[in-house]
Amino acid sequence: MKIAVCIKRVPDSETRVKIGADGKAIDDAGVKFVLNPYDEFAVEEALRRKEAAGAGEVVVVALGPAAAQETIRTALAMGADRGVLLQCDKIPADGLAVARVLAAELKDGGWDLILCGKMAIDDSNHQVGPMVAELLGLPCVTAAAHLTLEAGKGVAEREIEGGVEVVAFPLPAVVTADKGLNEPRYPALKGIMAAKKKPLDVKPVTLAGTGLEVLALLPPPERKEGRIVGEGAAAVPELVRLLREEAKVL
Amino acid sequence: MSNVLAVCEQRAGALRKISQEVVTGARRIADALGGSVDALVLGAGPVSGADQLARCGADRVVTLTNAGFAAYAAEGYAQAIAERAKAGGYGAVVLAAGAQGKDLAPRVAAKLGVPLAADVTDIVIEGGAVIATRPVYAGKALLRVKITASPALVSLRPNVFTPVERPKAGTAETVAVNVPAGRVVVQEIKAAAGALDVAEAPIVISGGRGLKEPANFKVLEELAAAFGGKAAVGASRAVVDAGWRPHADQVGQTGKTVSPTLYIAVGISGAIQHLAGMRTSKVIVAINKDKDAPIFKVADYGIVGDLFDVIPQLTAEIKRLHA
Numbered sequence: 366m367k368i369a370v371c372i373k374r375v376p377d378s379e380t381r382v383k384i385g386a387d388g389k390a391i392d393d394a395g396v397k398f399v400l401n402p403y404d405e406f407a408v409e410e411a412l413r414r415k416e417a418a419g420a421g422e423v424v425v426v427a428l429g430p431a432a433a434q435e436t437i438r439t440a441l442a443m444g445a446d447r448g449v450l451l452q453c454d455k456i457p458a459d460g461l462a463v464a465r466v467l468a469a470e471l472k473d474g475g476w477d478l479i480l481c482g483k484m485a486i487d488d489s490n491h492q493v494g495p496m497v498a499e500l501l502g503l504p505c506v507t508a509a510a511h512l513t514l515e516a517g518k519g520v521a522e523r524e525i526e527g528g529v530e531v532v533a534f535p536l537p538a539v540v541t542a543d544k545g546l547n548e549p550r551y552p553a554l555k556g557i558m559a560a561k562k563k564p565l566d567v568k569p570v571t572l573a574g575t576g577l578e579v580l581a582l583l584p585p586p587e588r589k590e591g592r593i594v595g596e597g598a599a600a601v602p603e604l605v606r607l608l609r610e611e612a613k614v615l
Numbered sequence: 616m617s618n619v620l621a622v623c624e625q626r627a628g629a630l631r632k633i634s635q636e637v638v639t640g641a642r643r644i645a646d647a648l649g650g651s652v653d654a655l656v657l658g659a660g661p662v663s664g665a666d667q668l669a670r671c672g673a674d675r676v677v678t679l680t681n682a683g684f685a686a687y688a689a690e691g692y693a694q695a696i697a698e699r700a701k702a703g704g705y706g707a708v709v710l711a712a713g714a715q716g717k718d719l720a721p722r723v724a725a726k727l728g729v730p731l732a733a734d735v736t737d738i739v740i741e742g743g744a745v746i747a748t749r750p751v752y753a754g755k756a757l758l759r760v761k762i763t764a765s766p767a768l769v770s771l772r773p774n775v776f777t778p779v780e781r782p783k784a785g786t787a788e789t790v791a792v793n794v795p796a797g798r799v800v801v802q803e804i805k806a807a808a809g810a811l812d813v814a815e816a817p818i819v820i821s822g823g824r825g826l827k828e829p830a831n832f833k834v835l836e837e838l839a840a841a842f843g844g845k846a847a848v849g850a851s852r853a854v855v856d857a858g859w860r861p862h863a864d865q866v867g868q869t870g871k872t873v874s875p876t877l878y879i880a881v882g883i884s885g886a887i888q889h890l891a892g893m894r895t896s897k898v899i900v901a902i903n904k905d906k907d908a909p910i911f912k913v914a915d916y917g918i919v920g921d922l923f924d925v926i927p928q929l930t931a932e933i934k935r936l937h938a
Contacts, residue, residue, distance in 0.1 A: 378868045378888045382755040391756070402869050458758060460721070461730050486868055488751050488758070491712075492721035492731050499725035504690070504798040507718045510862065520802070524863045525714035526812035529805040530687070535798055544869060545862040576764025577730035580746065583757045585894060588913050593906070597920035598928040604900065604916055605932045612898045612915065614877045615936060 366421035366477045368411040370445065371467055371497065372404040373456070374429050374436035375487040382584075389579045390455070398432065400439045403482025406542035409549040411480050412444045414514065421477075422446045428466055429456055434565060441560035442552030448565040458488055459577040464496035466570050472501060476537055483508040483541040498539035506532050510545040617706025617743075618650040620766070621673065622696055622723075623665070624715055625656060626804075628685070630664030633711045633815070635671045635778040640738065640771045641709040642672030642781055647740035648706055652783070653677055655699060657692055659685035661789070669785020671778045678789045683796025686804070687715055690797025693722035698794070700727060705766045707745055712770035713814070720770045729764040734772045736874075736895070745769065753868035753891035773815050774874045775895075811847040813864055818842050819875045821849035821866050821893070825882015825903065825922055829859035834926045835881060841933040849873065851883045867892035882922050885910030902926070 376382075377397045385392040400408070408425065415421040425440040427433045428451040437448035451466055471479060479501075481494035498505030510529075511522035517536050522529050524543065552560070594600045594607065609615045621641035623634035634654070641652045654673035656662045660680055668676050679695050700708050700723070708723065710716040712734040724731035732747040736757075739746050745767035751758045762768075813819050822835050832848065839846035850860035852867050866873055868888040878896035883889060885901070885908055893899065894913055901914035902925050911917045918925055 376752070378753075379886075380752070380755075381887065382752050384756065391752070458760060459730050460733075461724055461728075464721075464725065486753060489734060489749075489753065489872075490731075491717050491733055492724065495718060495721040496725040499693070499722045505722075506799060508714070522805075523714070523718075525804070526815050528807045530714075530801055531803045531805065533800045533802050543862070544865070575728065575730045576762060577732065578761045578763060580759040580761050582751070583748075583759060585750070585754055585757055588894065588899070589915070591899070591901075591911065591913070591915040591917060593911065593917045593919055595918060597918070598924040600918045600920070601925060601928040601932055604918060604929070605936070607916055608877070608898070608900070609936075612877075614898050615933075 366414050366418040367475060368414060368421065368423050368478045368480060369471055369474060369476045370404070370407045370411045370423065370425045370440065371481040371493065372408065372425050372427045372436060372440055373401045373485045374398050374427065374433040375401045375485050378402070378486055384582050384584065389582050391582065398436070400436050401482050401485045403484055403542055403544070405549040406544065406546045407480035407482050408440045408443055408445060409547045410512065410542055413547065414478065424449065426451065426467060426470055428453060428463055428570070430454060437565055438560050439552065441563045442556040443550055444556060447563055450565065450567045451570040452567050453570055453572055457572055457574065458579050459574055460490040460492040461496055461575040462572045464493045464500060466572055467493065468497045468500035471497065478537060479503070479539045481539065481541045483543050494539055494541035503537055503539050504534045505539040506534055507541045508543040509540050510543045512540060512546060617648040618703065619645040619652050619707045619709060620700055620703060620705040621652055621654045622708065622710045623654055623656045623668065624711060625658050625662045628658060628662055630656065630662050633713055633773055634668065636771060636773065636776040637709050637711050638668050638671045638673050639778045640776040644707050644709065644738060644740060644745060648743065650706060651675070653703065655679065655696065657684045657695060666785065666787065669783050670780060672781035672783050673785050674783045675786045675788060679792045680789060681792050681794065681796065686801040688796040689718055689722065689799045691794050692719055693726060694794045695792045696723050697726035700766055707767040707769065710770045712772050716770045720768065724768050727766065727768065729766060729768050730762065732760055732762060732769045735769045736772050736775045738769065750872065750895065753872055753888065754894055755891050772874065807863065811844070813847045813849040813866060813873055814871045816845065816847035817875055818846035818877045819849045819866070819873055820846055820879040820881060821851060821883060822854065822881050823851035823883030824853045826854065832860065834923065838926055838930045838933065841930045841937065843937055851889050880910050880914070881926060883910055884908045885913065
């Protein structure tokens, strides 16, 4: 199986967000960057599919700054065969602009499967995977938590409100990964050593905006200082009174 | 003047409640732009509840029918919506950012060649342009974007655009559309045990490691039941990673971001990635043994104590209220 995985370098989920000097992006000084957690599921799934097929290639593609080479190396250490960095200074908030660059790279690649994370935990755009599919004319299932592939066809399960949707689709296709799809492996030392020698192509790209302009990145509204109503079960009647009479939510 | 298209959702032939939020958001944009709202419903035939959309501001309710539209058909829906959006010359197209909208809106965006502002929590119109605010970094920051493309395509976070009474004519129109349903086919919907999703529930009661073991979530389920079908039980990442609760219930940066009217955090210390997922709740209650737990910093009301004493008492009080 020939599989492409789109990955992204994002700030770790424990990051405390500090707004940068331009007021439009985070100040990334001291921020620890990681492979987007949902993309880890995508990489893992690709590796398992290749292993099950007994042959094939897993190629990871990232858009991002030069430092995203590290993120690609992480995926290579997990077991991907080669990487492509579409290098730009900054990843824009405009998901369609990102999808266009990725689709241009993936076009004519002869992929059996293209995997992405369902979303990146930084911009939470939740859109690049299905946009890439649309631009390439491929079927797409988003937020798959379970996936079966057989004889050119796939069945995925995706969580919807109050249930699970079972979706059938033909290959080749784009599938975006949700948590639960698998348990990603940790790169072993051998994998980390091997990753250093695996091919990583760096291609400079220019992104064209599609009409989404960032005005500002703002801190979330402060929550009003709360209070401790009391201790133990004895405080419950007072809590219920406050919820009814003050907060008016009961 | 610019009209707005509100893309509604149905399941099994019945309109989903979130559609009213979509129409409410669309109405807000249309009022600012001086236009009208077309509510768009897609189904195999008439959809029950569609006639209610006039109450929250739909000037017209257009049902697109297609034999392949009984269940969600990603590709067919996207094509029908994109064609309608183009033909109608709308200034804005609004969807819900639930499971369906998150799948559908990006496809519509790519077909129309316009950007998508996803999971939006606030919209203002300035100089005729849609300015959308959306939580990023799971709510640790807000990104304000201006959409300069037309139509302005936005998806709305559930539970934020509370439906308001704005009665309009709601003229009904049915149009049969001739598009293929597509290659992505919903075979079946398996119902989950809890009917209410944490992302949509008006009340969310979440449990963390303080519950000590999976079986103890029963005390939270009993409290949820006391609210009479309005509450869902959520979970912290720690207990989902430990396999106590399904991922579907996880609240936080690698789970769901929720904005219920009432959020009750039980035995959850309040890791930054959890706080990110629930801080936009209207009222937050925290119950924790540790008076220094970070969760108390974001809670409106806190009780310091053993949850196994506090929760049964709270359940009894809520039952009494509802009796």
